Structures are given as C-alpha cells and as structure tokens.
Amino acid sequence: MLTDGYHDVPDGKLAMVVTHLEMRAAPALRPIELPDGVSLRQVAPTLEWYRDVFDRVGAQHWLWFSRLKMSDADLAAILTDTDRVYYTLGKDGQDEALLELDFSQSGECELAYFGLTPKLIGAGAGRFLMNHAIATAWSRDITRFHLHTCTIDSPQALAFYLRSGFTPYRRQIEIADDPRLTGLLDSDAGPHVPIIG
Template sequence: MSYQDLPDGELAAVVTFLEMSERPDIASPRGTLQLRRVGHASPDQYRALFRKVGSPWLWFSRLMMDDEKLEAIVGDPAVELYEVAAVEAVVGMLELDFREAGQCELAFIGLIPQLAGQGHGKWLLSEALWLAWREEVKRVHVHTCSLDHPAALPAYRRAGFRAYKRAIERFPDPRVLGILPADCAPQIPLLGTLTSTSARPAS
C-alpha cells in the first residue's frame, strides 16, 4: 500500500462507471414528489438548479463552463432536463443525455440532502430509468464518485447497473477557487487558501 500526497486546495475521488444493457425489471415505488420537464433553461437558470442540488457534493463541472458551452449542452434537443418538485419547491434534478446514438447517460441525478433516507432517491432513480429506456436505447450508463452521497453507488447496483470501470479523478477544490462557497460540503475537509469570493456563505 502506498499514499500519494495531494497539494492543499486539490481533491481526488474514485470514480465508478456503471452500465446496463437491458431494461431492469424493477417496481416503480409510489412517490410524493413530482418530476417536471424543463423546456428550456437559460444558463443562469440551469446553474441555479445545479448549485442547489449539487453543491453539497461539490458538483462544479457545469459551473466552470461559459454560457456558450453550457448552452450547447443543455440546449441540445437530445438532452432532457427535469426538476424534482415538492409542491412548488424545487428539491432535485435529473438530466438525461441521448446525444450518443442508442445510449442514454444519466448525466446528473440528485436530491437535496434534507430528503435523504426517505425513499425519494429510489423513486427518482426508477423514474429516470423509465424515461431513459426507449425503443432505440440499447445501453444506459452513469458514473458516481467517492465524494457523492454514500448511498448512490449501492442504489445504482440494486437498480441493475453493473460496474465496469474505475478511475481516479484529481481536480482543484471548487471552494478554494471560489466557484462554490466555502461552507459547501462540510463533510469534505477544506484545505488551502480561500479566495475572497469563496469565503462568502451560500445564498
């Protein structure tokens, strides 16, 4: 066994890639939340949803993109964006990417932490698979990492996904860069010098 030190301000995660090649036979649990298709989200609207759902797990990839690059993805007709709602409050998101022929990627799927452990995640994953598996789709895939909610990987496997690859991802801590506020993801210790913007609390 060996260890490799990381510089302050840098993070590393183990990424697990999973796939399924046929529609799983899983029952759809009854849900109290609603899944609503977002017809067209502006870059700022998308970022607000992405931050609300993903900041507790340090999602930052889409926050690094300029408007043009982000619009090219989320404005593509083959990319479907949904918001999860409890009455009027938005509490989660689902993004399905059909840009590769015959495949669907669960690009982003998640709920706010306050809903953890209540069965909503199982409902959302079931809804995601129901939407992903279409006549022309032969493969559905997703990836998760060791910084995500610890229930994510077991949930994917229970749903029928098979792990086929692992990788190490290294990246600058988005809190240190000021992309996310310093108080995001307190379960992941922050090391490094904060910028003036990163020290501000989340709005």
C-alpha cells in the same frame, strides 16, 4: 502508472475515486408512488433555473463543480441540445431534483446528473425518479445506459446505483482543483470533504 501505496495529493486539489457503471438491459422495476405533495415534470431549462437547481442539489452538498466552471454560452449549448432531456421533482412550489439524460451517443444514454435536495431525501422520491430515468432511457432504441459517480458524492450514491441495476465496469482517480479554493464554491460547501491548501 500508479504503484501500490499512498500517493500525495497536492495542496489545493481534490482526489476522487470515480466508479463507472452501466446496464445493458432494462431491469424489472418495482412500482413506487411519488410522496404526497411531490410532482414530476419535464423541464426546458434556462441558465438561471439550471444553475439554481444544480447548486442546491449537488454543488453545495457534494461539491459538483464541472458545470460551474462553464461560461453561460457553453452551458446554454448543452441545455438546448435536443439530445438531452431534463426532469425535476417539485415540492411546495420549488424544484428539488435534477435528472439529466444524454442521448447524444447513438444507441446509448448517459445519466449525466441525478440528485435531490435534502428536502426530498429519504422520502422515496429518489427511487421514483430513478425508475423514471430507467424507463425513459430504455424507451429509446438503446443498448446501454451508463453513469459515473465518485467518492465525494453522497455516500449512498454508489449503493443506490447498484440496487437500481447498474454494474460497475471501470474505476479511475480524478484530481481537480478544490472549487472552494478557486472561488467557484463557498468554503462551507461540501463539509464532508476537508479543505487542504
């Protein structure tokens, strides 16, 4: 059990405050149009597609690393799981967003991954994609839609999820190897988090 006060994080490790959020009923959604030149599509992801979008949306900017540690076989098993659905937003012929919804738990949906590349941030595309995520989740027979985010993710993420209708219910501390020191990511990834180690 942690006591009040400061606690050292070992060199080479990251410490993240993780906030878990949920919604228990579909909220009223404010309609929003996609920005000009942006299109939504459902994806049957290949390993190459997923690794590319995962990297450009989250790994390079926000140090997403959990899927980077997975073997091709393990990741392929997730990508072909029929209880998961994937969407992206395209602009100028390139996919610039990742929405992954996991319906594997009966009566629930997890927002497993959600994010945009810098090319779409600030244009209203994120709100459109979140509305789509909420509508898609609640189109199924669920009683709970949930997600988690952490303090090394985008500083706008938590407030965005709260504005979207999610309610926080749990907080944890996660300690993990810094992926820039293990070779999963380049040393210039996630410049907002200093490397110590």
